[in-house]
Amino acid sequence: MDVSVRQRAALLPEAPPLLLLLLISVAKIRSVSSSTDPSDKHAAELGKTDDPCGNPWEGVICNNSRVTRLSLSSMGLKGTLSGDIGQLTELRSLDLSYNKDLGGPITKSIGNLKKITTLILAACSFSGSIPSEIGDLEDLLYLALNNNNLTGIIPPSFGKLSNLYWFDIAENQLTGPIPVSSGSTPGLDQLLQVRHFHFNNNQLSRTISENLFSSNMTLIHIRLDRNGLTGPVPSGIGTLTALRELNLSNNRLTGKMPDLSGLNIVNYVDLSNNSFSTSEAPAWLGKLQSLTALVIQSGNLTGAVPSALFGFPQLQEVASPLTLGSGNNSFNGSLNLGSNISPQLQVVDFRNNNISGISFKSQYGNTLKLMGNPICNAQNSGSSYCQQQFHHTPYTTSLSHCGSSTCPEDQSFSPNNCECAFPYVGTLIFRGLFFRDLSNRTRFQDLETSLWTELHLANGAVSLQNPFFDSDSYLRVQLRLFPVDRPYFNRSEVMRIGFQLSYQTYKPPPEWGPYLFVALPYVFQAEEGGDGKTSIGKGVVAGIAAASAILVIGLIFLASCGGAPKLKGARFFSFDELKRSTNGFSEANEIGSGSYGKVYRGVLPCGQIVAIKRAQQGSTQGAHEFRTEIELLSRVHHRNLVRLVGFCFDQSEQMLVYEYIPNGTLRESLSGKSGIQLNWNRRLRVALGSARGLAYLHALADPPIIHRDVKTSNIILDEDVTAKVADFGLSKLISDIEKSHVSTQVKGTLGYLDPEYFMTQQLTDRSDVYSFGVVMLELITGKVPIERGRHIVRDIRVAMNSQDRELCGLRDYIDPLLLSSPALPGFARFVGLAMRCVEVSAAARPTMNVVVKEIESILQDEGMNTDYTSAASSARDFSVARVGTAAVPRQPYGDAVVRKEVSSDSFDYSGRYALPTRVEPK
Template sequence: MSSSLFFFFFFLCCWSSSTFAQDGITNPVEVRALRVIKESLNDPIHRLRNWRDGDPCNSNWTGVVCFNSTLDDGYLHVSELQLFSMNLSGILSPELGRLTRLTILSFMWNKITGSIPKEIGNIKSLELLLLNGNLLTGNLPEELGFLPNLDRIQIDENRISGPLPISFANLNKIKHFHMNNNSISGQIPPELGSLPSIVHILLDNNNLSGYLPPELSNMPNLLIIQLDNNHFDGSTIPPSYGNMSKLLKMSLRNCSLQGPMPDLSSIPDLGYLDLSGNQLNGSIPTGKLSDNITTIDLSNNSFTGTIPTNFSGLPRLQKLSLANNDLNGSIPSRIWQERELNSTETIIVDLRNNRFSNISGRSDLRPNVSIWLQGNPLCSEGNLLQLCGSVIEEDNNQGSTNPSTTNCSDCPPPYEFSPESLRRCFCAAPLLVGYRLKSPGFSDFVPYRSEFAEYITSGLNLNLSQLRIDSFQWQKGPRLRMYLKFFPVFDSNANNTFKFNSSEVRRIRALFTGWNIQDEDLFGPYELMNFTLSDVYRDVFPSASPSGVSKGALAGIVLGSVAATATITAIIALIIMRKRIKGYTAVARRKRSSKASLKIEGVKSFTYAELALVTDNFNSSTQIGQGGYGKVYKGTLGNGTVVAIKRAQEGSLQGEREFLTEIELLSRLHHRNLVSLVGFCDEEGEQMLVYEYMENGTLRDNISVKLQEPLDFAMRLRIALGSAKGILYLHTEANPPIFHRDIKASNILLDSRFTAKVADFGLSRLAPVPDMDGISPHHVSTVVKGTPGYLDPEYFLTHQLTDKSDVYSLGVVFLELLTGMHPITHGKNIVREVNIAYQSGSILSVVDKRMSSVPDECLENFAILALRCCREETDARPSMAEVVRELEMIWELMPESQVAKTADLSETMSQPSSSSNYSVMKYPYTSMDVSGSDLVSGTVVPSITPR
């Protein structure tokens, strides 16, 4: 095969890969919008996180803007934006309107203020708008009424005011209309009666007024109408409401309604009726109500006449309340006597404060039945004391169903005994779900507990044995709050570790957050309060890259296949041409070597033979390290100088640019906190760099948990200050300035006195030079390179490298010094973990326990500085000069005893007295950085002079 054919296939591979990356990037307009949205929230949010091909966001992912994306027209478009229960504040940015492919927008259960942006009306693809549980104010934008695909709008539990827009009558696909617990005022638009798909109207606890529109009865699929606690002064209940053929629940409590009660006997499945707290009058209609009815509350009205016989023989009735009316005559005992009850069912009949004179039929009290008759004439003669005594309401407001585990030993947290432990004892890690029924169709949950368990597990495609209803509690509304635990099934091959796999967790959560569990008539609409993952599940999910774009987010299988085919062909060509290319390589390397030599005066050029001699022909016994570039060997030159020799992989052309960059930069950089280049070798297919030897290795090695004698806080602070000084020199005194681009703990070396020296400049870039007007750009546009965990998220997203990119990376190193952790460990990100600990006031929980007696003020100031360096927004980070200044201020706060101890550790080789040791350590980077002298007066004031 000819060389031209080979290069054709090589070009094809490169072109395919380039197209693959380009076609898979997130739409740049949407990325910019996401960044603005993130910045509009006041909380310390550290990155954008795309869960495409990864785990969805949940309440554990604090400090993250979570979004999902789908591939379309060559771009990844944001399809889901979910910041659910993350304790966020700030406002919603109008930039949300730029996410035009969004289907789910969820900011539920945060502390977001401000108004709802009208620009959301631009998102024509939107299906779920979930803003409930915030502090939003202002009016509802008319523009929301022009979202043609909207299925669910939840703006409940905010502070929204103003009227309901008439434009909402255009929401032809809307099913769920949840706007309860706000301050919405004015008339309910009768035009809403034309909505064909709506099933739930929840507008309770607002300031609505005017009349009840008869047109609402035209909604063909309406199941629940809940308008409690509004002010329809003087309005009547339209008789047409008795024609709502599919209605399951009507709740119009405390709405200032007047007039007669309509006949509701034509509603076949009505299960819950609450018209209490109004001024309804006349007699109660005598039509037979549905056998599904569980609750009838007509209390606190002005009804007259007798109790109709249609209240007898209702098989599912749990509560009948007619208290505080003007009813008279006999009380038919058939209401409770004809109701067959099992041991878990109860019935309450509240007839207090009427004008009943007697009971017809049997008056004996059956078990599980409560009859309240106080305030009626029949109680005045002293009879029926068991029915006329003080009211003792049964406590059905809360309950617990925790199973007994007396026959099993304890489970280690967060494991618990599975509900299956009735058959066998085993510990499993549950998923914790806070769940609330917003409009349940019953008054007592206990009889329906089994039915609910079957409903929810069936909707999640789980077994009944996997659910534990840990507790439940009735709240205002009435609403039913529950705490659910879902357990994995028993697996004999699980090696005593029983937990859901990642795909199952994602599936279950998606069913909840996407409202994909089919509604059940009796239980009504639900809301997800929280979905909590215990620590055992944090390792299940892969860590997100700093940009938030998941590993599989670029989606290009077809192009990848084409590239793979071309690659195979290219490999065949490569084998054929290997000898020819080897000859070209030798010539090219000689040219590069001579080119490099022009720029490295004062740096020794070693021969291969010289370096082979001092390393015993690169014997493994002289090897002291290994990295992505190659192996590192220790050697002693002829003049006695001990050096470290970094040798690229033999015969490889990779790293050529990095090799030349490091020679070029280090040959003209001279600072006590930068590693010194002694020489290089570039011959016989070899690339080697020769450095001064760092006796104490890398910083990463010295804070490793394997280290028997860990560094104390004072020494770590001194190392942090030295590293910062070295980078400050690069940013301010190198000519031109330099952006390191790969700051990490393994690139900070420690000499015999634990002086920190920044190393590895292979990825460094020169700062931008001034233009004709003397103005320097703030960034260099470049391909993203660096190390995951240390990489500046803004740089990753924008490809714009700045000096603040090094500040971010150094901030991660500071967090390593503080905690001893790696930047990314088992899916845990060090920035996020420390942020959570700091915000919760438990910073000591993440501090490296091997450090003793750390001064609280110094520790807190150091943690705050590190987190400031790691802010996602570039402008919010301090400059390197500020970092140095603050570190010196923290050093000033250190106790003299700890500073002196540090001096003893690091200065044992050359200092004549303890007093001079203390002076050097108390002011470790002052004028000696300029002169290079190790002599310094103890009276010198700390300076931020970089050299």
């Protein structure tokens, strides 16, 4: 009986639903007969066919047998974007948007895509700095890097993108000034064709240069809100006659309110929450006839409000604080709404000003808010405009006609036909809404109609739910889109819809303003009547190549990696399987080496990326010993241990297959080579996680296991910066009678090695405790254990001063990155525990279980959560910063061969993969 896709998904919780594999093969391309250019073809066995252009694959568009477009929006892609993408030299469009599990740095090799016009990497999890090489893409028209975790500055090289139309880097963590040209250095003032500047919700700072804007520019949208910009608003903004939206809110801008009288067609202006000088209401308030929304909260404006403002014909529904919100100013006198109030005007909000009277010369029966003004004194407190006004229940698409029955899990009723289906779900985020009444059925139903019409869905196949305003006053609405004539979307439909929403070819009704769509991954279903494998099991595999190497971009859907025999829980791999997964153990796939052998990056047929340790001749064990050891290790499953996927004992080869971890080692993070900075709270969590992993090996593994080589380069950080202990795969197993006293061949690293070993030639579980104590000292100092002949344990022991209750006399030894923090909670207790772990006598050291409990106690006493889920969810404790200016991460196994004086028979494990500097065909 075949196992369904959903059942297999449940059996493989750690497998990603969809992988983006970008890898180089140095195998020579064999001649093939197909419609795809040989340099764009993968010669291996592929998913549906072996020809992405002759029989076009979903998401892959070709022209003249060359791949020109990859449209993979909302496909649940997971992993990182390899530098191999730069070999697709004919690519015109790349859309990987709305894949939240796709992250890591944006590769610099994107700068090699000289013909690309559209680059959409929005709403993923990309981190690190924006590559300046993108500035070399002279044909680029559309650039969307918004809603990621990008840090660093806006590259000045972007000033060379002379054809750029759309420029969106909003919702990141970018810092520094907005660059302008100077001498030979380019700047954004040179982007004369750009229509959209979307830079909001970053950490941009400094003054906006007076030279940034000029009358030669064609900007229609400027969104610089929610940054840290200072100084006056440049006068050049007033010369942008094509401008329709201007949002400078929530900065620290100073000086006078800018002169916007030349913006004759502007619709939306938000200047609220800055530090403008106190001034009279500017004259342009009564002149901008095209205004539909005006926000000037906390603008330090005084005097009377021009009555002409209320007669602007386009002024639509407005409410504080997102439209005609003028609260917290100092407008005074009588509020005169004039004799020609716009019929579109629904809400006027002038709370918290100094208004003492009000006059109407024409009928106005809509909402007026004047709370916090002198007019609302005791005498007038009963007036409607002086009372809090409550909205009705927010709108939700009605399903009342569908009865009281329910749908299976993951399915919902389609409002179109009341049948259960798998909807495409996401959140619409509206950033410039022109109304505030969330109960207005007309507005929401107009949006529903617009969505199903423009997205080519069935009438009524749209559901809107749970609208609310977030902390940024953006409206968030859950969107569910339903398929037509069947219960699920196929991949082409999801990619089409995702592209329309990410490229914003869909336009909502005008009163909804600009928007963003963030999709949830779509779980694709098997075709009806099939074997459950056609749609998901086989998936899509796009084979694309450049030059003489083969670039494989694989879309491999969740599927079992079964098919090979298993040995009591550990998967057995044949030699040929692993040879194929590593391109013949090619040098391009080698990511580390040591005296035991080499480590290769491999990709299994199901798409899972693994790290493969291949023992060299002379370092292999006997067959029975190896198989017994693997059988026992396969039972080890813990969140804080690198998972053993399987093994190979075939053709006189011994190999271990591990899960692949993306973020490198703890040592790389402490040394600054990984591009990750760890604050004190995160270091405490790393210590707790790795301690839990070791405690599991010692106390709960059956039989217990001694690691024998605990060190920071054997602690790996995954994508959530959760610590995982690695390289215990060939650690000695402890029998019940040997648990406290094991004689073994040395497997350790100088600086971490138990001093009792030199006297007894024996390693025990307390030897791991000593090594872990050294790791704790590294977390404090950031330094390696032995430096210039000095040992960290000895130096710390000598320097400690019990009179210094805060830093224990160790200020000169503490990592400078930690000293920049205002406090190091639990520091003294952590140091004390570390020193107990590195006692010379093993009997004086605590067990790893005790160590775990004490670190948990430190976290709890300082108000930090010790639960696993808190590690990634606590904004206060997480605080992991990618260094925007960090050097390119080195090869994860940077020391090609482990130095003999450092380690005997081990080598470091790291999941992050770095491309070789050159790839040549065999």
